[in-house]
Amino acid sequence: MTVKKQLTIAVSGLNNIDSPGPGIPVIRALKESTIFDVRIIGLSYEALEPGLYMHNLVDKSYQVPFPSAGTDALIERISYIHQCENIAVIIPNFDAELSNFMKLEPRLLAEFGIKMFLPTQDQFDERHKSNLFEFGLKHGIKVPYSKMIFSTAEIPALLNEFSFPIVVKGKFYEAYVAYNIEQIHSYFNKLTSKWGLPIIIQQYVFGSEVNVTALGDGNGNAIGAVPMRKLYITDKGKAWAGISLDDDKLVQIANKLIASSKWRGGMELEFIKNAENEYYLLEINPRFPAWVYLAKGCGQNHPEALVRMALGETITPFKHYEVGKMFIRYSYDLVVDLKEFEQISTMGELS
Amino acid sequence: MKIKKNIAISESGFIFNPTTGDSFSTNPIGFEIIHLLKEDKNKDEIKQTILNRYAVDESTFEKDFYDFSTLLQNSQIAED
Amino acid sequence: MEKLRYERPVVKKLNTGMMNKFGTRTEYNPVTHIDGVSVKGLIEKYGSPLFVISERTIRQTYQDCKRAFTNRYPRVQMAWSYKTNYINAVCNVFHQEGSWAEVVSGFEYNKALQNGVPGNKIIFNGPDKTDNDLKLAIDHNSLIHIDHLDELYRLMEITKEVNKRPRVAIRVNMDTGVYPMWDRFGFNYETGQAWDAINKIILNDQMDLVGLHCHIGTFMLTANAYAIAASKLADLAYHIHAKFNKKISYIDLGGGFASKNTLRGSYLQGNVSSPSFDDYAEAICSALLNAEYSKQELPLLILETGRALIDDAGSLCGTVLANKRLSDGRRATIMDFGVNILFTSFWYEHKLSPAQEFSHYTEDGVVYGPLCMNIDVIRENITLPPMKKGDNVVVHSVGAYNMTQWMQFIAMRPNVVMIDMDSKVHLIRNKETLEYINNIEEMPAYLKEFNLS
Numbered sequence: 001m002t003v004k005k006q007l008t009i010a011v012s013g014l015n016n017i018d019s020p021g022p023g024i025p026v027i028r029a030l031k032e033s034t035i036f037d038v039r040i041i042g043l044s045y046e047a048l049e050p051g052l053y054m055h056n057l058v059d060k061s062y063q064v065p066f067p068s069a070g071t072d073a074l075i076e077r078i079s080y081i082h083q084c085e086n087i088a089v090i091i092p093n094f095d096a097e098l099s100n101f102m103k104l105e106p107r108l109l110a111e112f113g114i115k116m117f118l119p120t121q122d123q124f125d126e127r128h129k130s131n132l133f134e135f136g137l138k139h140g141i142k143v144p145y146s147k148m149i150f151s152t153a154e155i156p157a158l159l160n161e162f163s164f165p166i167v168v169k170g171k172f173y174e175a176y177v178a179y180n181i182e183q184i185h186s187y188f189n190k191l192t193s194k195w196g197l198p199i200i201i202q203q204y205v206f207g208s209e210v211n212v213t214a215l216g217d218g219n220g221n222a223i224g225a226v227p228m229r230k231l232y233i234t235d236k237g238k239a240w241a242g243i244s245l246d247d248d249k250l251v252q253i254a255n256k257l258i259a260s261s262k263w264r265g266g267m268e269l270e271f272i273k274n275a276e277n278e279y280y281l282l283e284i285n286p287r288f289p290a291w292v293y294l295a296k297g298c299g300q301n302h303p304e305a306l307v308r309m310a311l312g313e314t315i316t317p318f319k320h321y322e323v324g325k326m327f328i329r330y331s332y333d334l335v336v337d338l339k340e341f342e343q344i345s346t347m348g349e350l351s
Numbered sequence: 352m353k354i355k356k357n358i359a360i361s362e363s364g365f366i367f368n369p370t371t372g373d374s375f376s377t378n379p380i381g382f383e384i385i386h387l388l389k390e391d392k393n394k395d396e397i398k399q400t401i402l403n404r405y406a407v408d409e410s411t412f413e414k415d416f417y418d419f420s421t422l423l424q425n426s427q428i429a430e431d
Numbered sequence: 432m433e434k435l436r437y438e439r440p441v442v443k444k445l446n447t448g449m450m451n452k453f454g455t456r457t458e459y460n461p462v463t464h465i466d467g468v469s470v471k472g473l474i475e476k477y478g479s480p481l482f483v484i485s486e487r488t489i490r491q492t493y494q495d496c497k498r499a500f501t502n503r504y505p506r507v508q509m510a511w512s513y514k515t516n517y518i519n520a521v522c523n524v525f526h527q528e529g530s531w532a533e534v535v536s537g538f539e540y541n542k543a544l545q546n547g548v549p550g551n552k553i554i555f556n557g558p559d560k561t562d563n564d565l566k567l568a569i570d571h572n573s574l575i576h577i578d579h580l581d582e583l584y585r586l587m588e589i590t591k592e593v594n595k596r597p598r599v600a601i602r603v604n605m606d607t608g609v610y611p612m613w614d615r616f617g618f619n620y621e622t623g624q625a626w627d628a629i630n631k632i633i634l635n636d637q638m639d640l641v642g643l644h645c646h647i648g649t650f651m652l653t654a655n656a657y658a659i660a661a662s663k664l665a666d667l668a669y670h671i672h673a674k675f676n677k678k679i680s681y682i683d684l685g686g687g688f689a690s691k692n693t694l695r696g697s698y699l700q701g702n703v704s705s706p707s708f709d710d711y712a713e714a715i716c717s718a719l720l721n722a723e724y725s726k727q728e729l730p731l732l733i734l735e736t737g738r739a740l741i742d743d744a745g746s747l748c749g750t751v752l753a754n755k756r757l758s759d760g761r762r763a764t765i766m767d768f769g770v771n772i773l774f775t776s777f778w779y780e781h782k783l784s785p786a787q788e789f790s791h792y793t794e795d796g797v798v799y800g801p802l803c804m805n806i807d808v809i810r811e812n813i814t815l816p817p818m819k820k821g822d823n824v825v826v827h828s829v830g831a832y833n834m835t836q837w838m839q840f841i842a843m844r845p846n847v848v849m850i851d852m853d854s855k856v857h858l859i860r861n862k863e864t865l866e867y868i869n870n871i872e873e874m875p876a877y878l879k880e881f882n883l884s
Contacts, residue, residue, distance in 0.1 A: 047445065070693075099704065150611075338374075342365040345445045346376050366442065374445045378792035378817070381440035407437035411819060418756055419440040425760060426442060 004037035008085055009307065010078075012043040013093025014051025014058065018331070019238045022093040024050075025293035027057045029303040032296065036307065041085050043092075047345045053336045060085065063348035067097045074100050075107060082112045089115050089310045091303065093287055098124065117218075117265045117310040119286050126261075127284035129169060129200055136281055139260040141253060143281045144272075146202035155184050158201055167202040170195035177204060207274035209282075210245065212254045213292050215302045216263030217309055224300040224318040225254040228291060231326070239291055239329065244298045246323040253279055266292070266306055291327055298322040352420055352429050354388045371427055380405070384419065388429065439754075439817035441794050462784040462825045467854040470748050470786040470823055478862065479823070480749040480768035482834060482847040486524055488744035489830075490852070493528045496740060499708035503716035506731045510554050512686055513539040515737030515831045516745075520849055520859035522546050525740075533735040537564040544571070554683070554735070556602070556644070558582070558616065565589050569597040576600045576644045576683070578617055583628060590637045600642030600683065601628050605663050607647050607656040617645065620663055629667075633675050640677065643668055646685025646735070650694065650778075654706040658714035660684060665722030668730060681731035684715060690742035692779040692828050708739070738831040745830025747773060748786065751822045752801055762796030764818060768826075769800020769807040772844060774836040775829060776800075776809045783809070786823035789816035802841050839863060 009030060013023030023042070030038045042061035044052050052061045062081045065073040081087065090108070092101045102121055108114040126135050136143030145162070149155065158166070159181075168187040169175040173195065176187040188199050214225040227250045232240040254269055268289035270282045288302065295302045298321035308315050344350040359367045364382045366375040377385065380401070387397045394416070401412055423429035463470055466485050473481055493509070500507040510533035511525035517539060522532070523546060532543035535557030543553050550571020558578045560568070565586060568575050575597055577583050583601075590597060602617030603625045618624040632640045643664045647656055661684060668679035689705040719732060747768055755763040770776050783798065793814045800807035809826075818824070837844055843863035848856050 338367060341374070342361060342363065342367070345374065346361075346363040346365045375442050376445055376792075377442040378438060378440065378790055380438055381442050384440050404435055405437040406434040412437075414754075415439045415819070418754075419442070421756065422442050422760075426444060428442065 004033070004035060006039070007036045007088050007307070008039045008041060010041040010043050010081065010085070010087045010090045011058075011093065012045075012064070012091075012097060014042050014044050014049040014061070015046070016050040016054075018234065019236050020290040020329075021049075022288045022290045022292055024054065024057060025290055026091055026093060026288055026303045027051070028293050029296040029301050030307065031057060033301065033304045033307075035304065039085075041081065041087060043081075043090075044344070045094075047341060050334060052344055052350055053334050053340060060351045061344065061349065063344065067094070067100055071100050071103050075104055075111075078104075078108065078114070079112065082114065087112070087114050089117075089307050091306065092116070092118070095285070095287065098286055115310040115312075117306050119263060119265050119267075123261055123263055124286050127286060129283070130171065130198060132281070132284070135261075135284075139257055141257055141281050142278060144203045144205045146200055148198035148200055149188075150197050150199075152185055152188055155181060155188065158184070162201065162203050165204040167204050169200040169202060171198060171200070175202075205272045205274055205280045207272040207280075210247070210250060210271050210273050210279075211242075211289065211291075212250060212269040212271070213289050213295050213302060214254045214258060214263075214267050214269060215305055216258040216261075216265065216267065217315075218262060218264030220259040220262045221317055222255040222258040223305050223309070223315060224295065224302050224321075225251045225258075226295040226298050226300055226302075226321045227251060227254075228294060239327075241326060241328040242291055242294065243326045244294060244321060244323055249277075250279060253281075257281075266302060294325065294327040295321070297327065298325045352388065352394075352424070352431055353391070354385055354423075354429050355427070358428055360385055360389075366428060368427060373426070375426060375428065381419065384416070385423070385428075388423075436788070437819075438790055438792070439819055441792055441817050443792075443794060460784065461786065461788050462827075463786055463788075465746055465748075465825070466850040468850050468856055470825055473848065473856065474748055474750065474823060476856075477846045477848055477858065480747055480766075480772065480845045482772075482829070482845065482860075483746045483748055484518075484521060484830060484847065484849040484859070485744045485746070486849055486851050489521070489524050489741065490528060492740050492743060493525065493530075496708045496734075496736060497528075499712035500716065500732065500734065503712050504719060504729070504732055506729055508681075508731055508733045510552075510683075510733055510735050511740075512735045512737030513543060514835055515686075516741050516834050517542055518834055518847060518860050519546055520857070521741065521834075531733075535559070537561055537567070540564060540568065540573075551598075554733070556646075556735075562589060565597075566593060569593055569595050572598060574598055574600060574642065576602050576642075577628065577632075578602050580618075580628065583631060587635060587637055597638045598641045599632065599638045600640065600644045600681075601625065601632070602644045602646070603664065603667065604645060605647070605660060607659040607663075609648055609651065609653065609656045611648070613646065613648050620667070625667065629671060633671075633677060640671070641679065642681040642683055642730075642733070643679055644683040644685065644733075647687060649687050650689045650738070651687045652689055652704060652706065654710040654714040657684060657711055658718040661715045661718035662722060665719055665724070665730075669723045678728070679730055681733050682719070683733035683735065686735040686737050686739075688736050688739035690739045690828060690831060692742060692775070692781070695778060695780055741830040742828045743830065745828065745833065747826040747829045747833070749824055749826065751818050751820055751824065753820055754818070757797070762794045762815075763799055764796060764815065765799045765801060766809060766824065767801050768845075769802040769804075769809070769842075771800070771802060771807075771840045771842060772833065772837045773800070773809060773826065773829060774833055774838070775831070779828075780810060781829065782827045783813065783815070784825050784827065785816060785818055786825050789818075792816060804841075834860075839868065843868065 011023050011027050013021030015021040016024040027040050039059050042051050042058040043064045051058050064077050102118050105116050130148050133143050133146045165177045165179050168178050170191040178184045210229050212225050212227045215223040217223050227245045227247045228242045230239045230242045234240050266288035268285040271279045273279050300318040300321050357369050364377045465483050510531040513534045531552040532548045533554045534540045550573050553573040555568045555573050556576045603620050604614045604617045605620035618628045645660050647660050664682050749766045749768040752767050753765045757763050793816050795814050798810040846862045847860040849859045
C-alpha cells in the first residue's frame with residue numbers, strides 16, 4: 001500500500017445548515033482521498049457553523065474576519081493561522097469571500113507558500129449575473145435573453161423585447177417571476193431597495209432545471225463534469241435530493257464553456273432544459289456546489305483534483321462517472337457542550 | 352447591585368446565563384468587576400480596588416461603572 | 432508599583448443568530464504614527480482635529496499612477512484637479528512631479544497662475560467661466576474646454592474682441608454603459624451634438640480645436656467604461672481628421688478613478704472592489720493603441736485624476752469628546768470632528784483607527800460628530816475597541832474633497848499640516864480664527880448697539 005501524502009488544507013463554508021455551504025461536502029471528499037492524508041483546518045465566520053463541531057471531519061477551526069473587513073484583516077488572520085498550522089492549500093467556498101481571496105492569491109503564495117486554485121478576476125467578473133448574457137454570446141452558450149435596467153421608466157419598453165412571464169433579478173441575489181407590468185414595477189422597487197441597481201430583466205424559459213458541477217484547469221481543459229437533476233427541493237429552493245444524469249450534451253456544453261473561458265477552479269453551472277431539448281445557462285457559481293460530494297460518489301473526486309492542481313500537478317481529465325447515483329440530504333442534531341461554543345466565541349479557535 | 356446566583360463566568364470572560372440561555376463576553380476589567388460584585392463588594396469598595404490597580408481617574412471610572420452596571424442589568428446578568 | 436493600563440469595562444452579547452463578526456479579534460490596529468510622526472505629538476502641537484497630509488504618499492501614488500500609464504502608452508500628461516484639494520502646498524507637490532493644472536472656476540484658475548503654473552499648462556474646464564475668465568485664459572494661451580453652446584458662441588464673440596486665436600477642446604459626454612450617465616456636462620456623442628459643435632468651431636475658424644475631453648463619471652468601479660470612452664473619442668478624432676484634415680493633438684479622459692475608500696452600502700471594502708491604476712491604464716491605453724493611429728500620430732493622453740491620487744495621502748486626527756449609551760443599547764462615541772470638515776462621511780464608510788494601544792475587546796456602535804445637528808454621523812455602524820474621553824483616532828483616506836468642500840459651520844476649519852519626505856512637519860493652512868471670519872462681515876451702523884439689561 002502506498003503511503004498517502006500528508007497535507008494541511010484550510011476550508012471555509014462550514015455552514016452545513018438547511019441551505020448548506022459547500023465546506024463539509026468538500027471536506028468529506030478530501031478525507032476520502034486515496035492520495036492525500038489531510039488535516040482539515042476549518043475557517044468559520046460564525047460560532048454556530050455546524051462544521052466547527054464535526055470533529056471527525058474538521059481537525060481544528062479558526063474564526064476569520066467577515067469579508068467586509070477587507071483583505072488586510074484577512075491576511076493578518078491567515079498569517080496567524082499559518083504559523084500555527086502550516087497550511088498547504090486553502091479552498092474558499094463562500095461567494096462573498098472569493099473577491100478577497102482572489103486579490104490575496106499571489107500574496108499568500110509569495111509570503112506563505114499557501115496555494116489556491118481560484119478563477120481569475122476577469123472570469124469571476126464576466127460570469128456575474130449582469131454580464132451573463134454577454135458571456136453567453138462570447139462563449140457560444142445559450143443564455144435566456146436578458147438586459148439591465150436602471151429606472152422604472154425603462155419598464156414599458158421591455159415588452160418590445162420580452163414576453164411574459166419575465167424574471168426580475170436583483171444585482172446579487174433574489175429573483176421573482178412577473179406575469180404583468182405591475183409586478184415588474186413592484187419587484188423592481190423591492191429589489192432595488194435591497195440590492196441596489198441595476199435590475200436584471202430576463203426572459204423566463206420553461207423547462208426543467210439541470211445542474212453541473214465542474215472543474216477547469218485554467219488552460220481550457222475540463223478536468224471533470226457531473227450533471228445532476230434535483231429530484232426534490234426544499235421550500236428555499238435548495239436541493240433535497242438529486243440524481244446524476246447520463247447527459248452527454250450537457251457535459252459537452254460544460255466542456256465547451258470551460259474550454260472557451262479557460263475557467264480555473266471549481267464551478268457550478270445551472271441550466272434550464274426546455275421542451276425542444278435546448279439548454280439555457282441561468283447562472284455560474286464560481287465555486288463548488290454543496291452537492292459536490294455526489295461527484296465523488298460517482299467516481300470523480302473534484303476537490304481532490306483541485307488540490308492536486310493547486311499543488312502544481314498536471315492531471316488527466318476524468319472520463320467517466322456513474323449515472324443514476326443519488327444524493328439525499330438529511331439533517332442531524334449534534335449535541336455540543338457549551339465549553340466548545342465558549343472556546344470558539346471567546347478565543348476564536350476550536351480544536 | 353448583585354450578580355445573579357446562577358450566572359457562570361469563566362476565566363476567558365465568557366458569561367453564561369442558564370435562565371435565559373444567553374451568552375456574553377467581557378474584557379479583563381469587566382471580568383474583575385463582576386468577580387468583585389460576586390464577592391458582594393459594594394460600589395465604593397469596587398471603585399477603590401480599581402483605582403488602586405489601574406491608571407484611571409475617579410470620575411472616568413464612575414461614569415464607566417455606571418454604564419457597565421446598566422449593561423449588566425439590561426443583560427439580566429445582575430439585579431438590584 | 433506601576434498601575435495597569437485602564438480600559439472601559441464592556442460586556443457584549445454573543446449573538447447566537449449571527450455570531451459576533453470578527454471572532455474575538457478586531458479589524459483594527461492602533462495607528463500611533465503617520466510617516467514616523469506621533470499622532471499625539473501632532474495633536475499636542477497643532478490642536479485637534481487636525482488634517483495631516485503625507486507628501487511621501489502623494490509622490491508615491493502619483494508615480495505609481497504615472498508609471499501604470501507610461502508603461503503602456505508613450506505620451507501621457509497628468510493635470511492636477513484643483514477642486515479635489517487646492518491647498519497650494521498640495522498643488523505644488525503635484526506640479527513638482529510634473530502635473531499641469533486642471534481648474535473649473537476663475538478662482539481656481541487664478542490660484543494656479545499664482546502658484547506659478549504657466550498659462551499654457553492650465554486646462555480650464557466646467558460650465559462656469561465668466562467673460563473675464565475667458566479673456567484671461569485666452570490671454571495666457573490656456574486650454575479652454577467648452578462645455579455648452581452658449582459658451583461656444585460667447586467665446587466666438589470674445590475672440591473677435593480680443594483678436595486672438597484661443598486653443599480649445601470640447602467636452603463630450605457619451606454612453607459608456609455605466610449608470611448614471613453624466614450627460615449634463617459637454618456635448619453628447621450619440622445624438623450628434625458633439626459633431627455639431629466641432630463643425631461650428633472648425634468652419635468658424637476663429638479658434639484652434641486641439642483636443643477632445645470627456646469625464647464619464649466619478650468613483651468608476653469598472654475600468655472598461657474608460658475603454659469605451661477612449662475608443663469613442665479616438666474615433667471622433669479620426670473622423671475629424673478624415674473630414675477636415677485637422678489633427679487633434681490630445682485626448683483628455685478626465686478623472687473619476689476610484690480611491691481605496693469603501694462606498695457606503697457596499698459590501699466589499701474599497702481596496703478589494705476598486706480597480707487599480709494598472710486596470711484603468713490597461714483599459715484606456717489598449718483602446719487608444721487599438722484606434723486608427725499610426726505610431727507617430729498618437730495623441731497626447733491627458734488625465735485629470737484627483738481623488739485616487741490624493742485620498743490616501745490625507746488623514747484626519749481627532750479626539751473622543753464623549754461616550755453615550757443610546758436608548759437601543761448601542762454605544763455612541765462623539766468625536767471632535769463632524770461632517771462639517773469630513774464631508775466625505777456622506778459617501779464613504781471611512782476607516783477609523785484608534786491612535787493608542789487597546790485590547791482585542793470591541794463594541795458595536797455609532798460614531799457621531801460634535802455638531803448640534805442630527806445629520807452629523809461619521810459612521811452609522813462600526814465595531815470599535817472601547818475608547819474613553821480624550822483618546823485619539825485617525826480617520827484614513829480623507830485627502831480628496833474634504834479640504835475643499837469643508838464648511839465653516841458651527842465650528843471653524845482646523846489646521847492642515849504636511850509631513851515631508853524627511854518626516855518634518857509643516858503647517859500648510861492655518862486654522863481659522865474669529866477675526867478671519869469677522870473680517871469679511873459688515874455691520875450696518877444702526878445695528879451696532881443694543882441693550883439687554
